[in-house]
Amino acid sequence: MGETVELDRLTMRFGDFTAVRNVDLTIQAGEFFSFLGPSGCGKTTILRCISGFIEPSEGRVLIGGRDMKGIGPNLRPTALIFQNLALFPLMSVADNIAFGLEVRGVGRAERRKRAEELLDLIALPDSADKRIAELSGGQKQRVAIARALAVEPKVMLLDEPLSALDLKLRQHMRAELRAIQRRTGVTFIYITHDQGEAFTMSDRVAVMSRGSIEQVGKPADIYDRPQSEFAATFVGENNRFEGALAALDGADGVVETNVGALRGRVVGDGLKPGDRAVLYVRPERLALANGGADAANRISARVTHADFEGAFANVFLRDAQGRALILQLANDGNLPALDTGAELRLGFASAQAIIVPPGERARE
Amino acid sequence: MSELLRRYGLPLTTAMTLATLVWVVMMVVLPYFVMVEYSFHRNLTVTEIGGPRDVYTLENYASLFRGTDLTAWEFSDDFRVFLRTIWGSALVTFVCLVVCYPVAYYLALGTSKERAAFMLVLLVIPFWINEILRTFAWFILLAYNGPLNAVLQGMGIIDAPVRWLSGSGGVIIGMTYAFLLFMMFPLYNAIETLDRNQVEAARDLGASTWRVHWRVVVPHAKPGVAVGCIMVFVLAASSYIVPYLLGSPGTRWFTQTIYEWFFEASDWPRGAAYAFILLGLCVAFIMVMMRVFKVGLTDIAK
Known part of the structure; x- marks a missing residue:
């Protein structure tokens, strides 16, 4: 099951540039939450703060009520799916999926079993021994999801993972991601500049501009009652x-x-x-x-x-x-x-x- | 060939082909052929040429091992030098790898492209100076009354000066320095092509720093490791000037043995045979590395 994610007056500066400004937000456990905004609005920075690759300049990130300050990305209960997926090309599909288990010291047989279970979950049976290069775009996508799920994260972070896919596959993967989220109950935090993606999958959406959150709400609220010119014109x-x-x-x-x-x-x-x-x-x-x-x-x-x-x-x-x-x-x-x-x-x-x-x- | 003909016409194509052929035959094939031929001859006096002893033989190759009795753990002088050269070159290769890997990783992924370029230039600048001068600088640095001993003594790390140049230490240090860049650049080039996200993905999935390197960075850098090791080993095994300047009588290198057979004993056939044994060693090392790192010639050529 998922955990809550709280952003408490989160601010991130790079030199003189403020990428994220004073963001206050609580994402519920088991929620599918999207950050929607144009490129450079700070949404990826927020994601990297939650995953632990960067420490916020000010404010706190709390996961399940626990302050994450000083806790590295390898010790947080999060799993990140990268925009380019970042699968390991030199490992087999099964080794990719079981990588998180391998580093936790799980034995070879158990790893294999878990990898095969997850391959069933993502509807890719009999692919365990394939090489990554043999997979299609949509299959790679699913392997990336399985690799992240294997470590049983409380919070799944997704950085525009569908942007490389063609339209048909993208629409299909939206439904699939949503289904996986429902089934596992993990908190999903999704980054996108595509309102269609944000609206079709999310319980709630935050519209971002220039490092600040313009509006948070259900997709229909955002669409019907945008509260700023930015929200009205971006969506x-x-x-x-x-x-x-x-x-x-x-x-x-x-x-x-x-x-x-x-x-x-x-x-x-x-x-x-x-x-x-x-x-x-x-x-x-x-x-x-x-x-x-x-x-x-x-x-x-x-x-x-x-x-x-x-x-x-x-x-x-x-x-x-x-x-x-x-x-x-x-x-x-x-x-x-x-x-x-x-x-x-x-x-x-x-x-x-x-x-x-x-x-x-x-x-x- | 037809592409050349179409582009440059018959006369120019003929000229270019001939020039290449002459170059290859004169510069590559003939000298080697002469030396191979030499290596199978006995070292004969003028009167013996054409006589009954003037036949092809493997004696020169076998002479490296003569006087070696492995069961008694006895080695001929030349064979001992040969073994020391293998061991020393392998050690230099290993030290270069250990020294270069963190630096190459930092330059490739740990810093901005501009800073990496700047630091690479800084690394290259000392190598604009002639190798003999650089090696001689180490001779001064490592001397008994030299600056290294003075600094270490001044800092209280050692009580008495160390004789760096009397054992193999000087040779190993000097060679590590001399061939460092031949490890650095292949490693840097290999690691540089690694997607940073791969490192972060491994980290995000819970891997410790050590495991990120072992499972993601090193496997990716394998061709670079193989190329760097091959370069450094071959250069170290065939180095003459570093052991000549920084070695002591007890730490002769096989290249010095070859030189002595050629120019001091005037036994060219044996010198040639030893040179081919050294070449064989280098080829064997290259093949072992390719097998160990599972890389092909095309990976290495990159």
Whole structure:
């Protein structure tokens, strides 16, 4: 079973550069937790602090309530899966898997038995005596997982291990990782810049930017209620309207934009009337309002081009102020003509939009 | 060949091929052939040439072992020198390996690329000086009244000066120094190609430092170890100047024996035979290393 991992005011500096800034976080035992962020946001640094390859400049890492200060990576109850897997090419598959047992002084026969059990678990029987070079990408992936599981870690750390695989295999491995995590009950901490990976596998996700955590929550919370501009723009596509906050009305707010007043839910803290504010609405939450549907907000825009994907269509538009917008229409069999230059009237309910204070946005 | 013809035409191709052929025959094949031929002759006086004693024989090779009785643990002088050369060269090789491995590991994985490059240059600079001068510097350093004894005495580590140059110690130290880089670079090159993540993965799975090296770094560095050992052993076994300068009469090297047969005893056939025995020793060592480290010629060529 897994253990909790607590990060207590964790800060990591390399010279003048602060890679991780004051991170406070508790990851529950048996949780599948992901750190999601662009490269250079500090997520790998956090992982290396937890695994013990670097000591934090300030703050503490606690695993199962025990302070890990001064405990080397070989003595921590963690197992790390590297981005490039780092399998030992000169050892057989079985020796790779049993390496952690070998260093713990487990006898040869017992090691062999455990390796074969784990090979069954990862659905790779009869591969014990193969060389690493004989395996495919997905098989190597599984051997790396088995090698990490062999030492019965309390916490499994995964550093973008799927990034080298092709799309099909990646999607398959997501399900497999999730299944293995459920079966073993080990705490999984997963690092990725791919929101699809983070969302499909994780119980909770932390969105990171510039060494700080922007938001922690369930995948649906992160997607539906991003609490900062960064979270709103890094995760998924979004349409952005900036203006002054005209009024607050309970949980709702009205932003006076250059295409009119738009109403949404205020999720960012500390916004007062008169402040600059930004309203975001997802492409699939925009609806066609040609039939005069009852929507709180209305905009009109012209089509620049449309990509028909089959189940849905992505429509790229510009509004009266030249702002680029994106609309995702589900294909219900009645898609309107989406010719370039066609004018569409769009609407969305206030519950579908969020209002946050202006801040840093994720770069495309 | 056809590629050469297509590219340079017939005249130039012919010229290049001939030049290569001449070079190989004149510089490589003929000298060796002459020496091989010599080694199977008796050392004859002018009047004996063409006479009944002028036949091919293995006497010169056998003479190394004459007077050696293994059951009585008795060795001929030359054979004793030969054994000492094997033992001494093996010791130099081992000391070089032990000294170089930590340094090569540090340079390859323990520091930044720029610092490693800088330190490698520092390592190379002394080797821009002629080998004889460097060896002579050790002669001065190790002298009875030399700086090493003075420093050690000054620090109170030894009470009386040590005669470094009277046993084999001077030769071993001098050779270790002289051939250090031939171990360093193959080792560095081999370890440098190891993915750092492999070291971290082993560590993360619970391996101690010792075991990380034994199970991950050393197996990866094997071809480098083999190349380094071969280089150092062959250079040590065929070194002349270091034992000449740093050795004592009791620690002659086989190369000195060969030199003496050639130029002091004027017995070229026997000198040639001994030289081929030394060559055979080196080839045998190379083959043993390739077998022990399970590396092929292609790994070594890298």
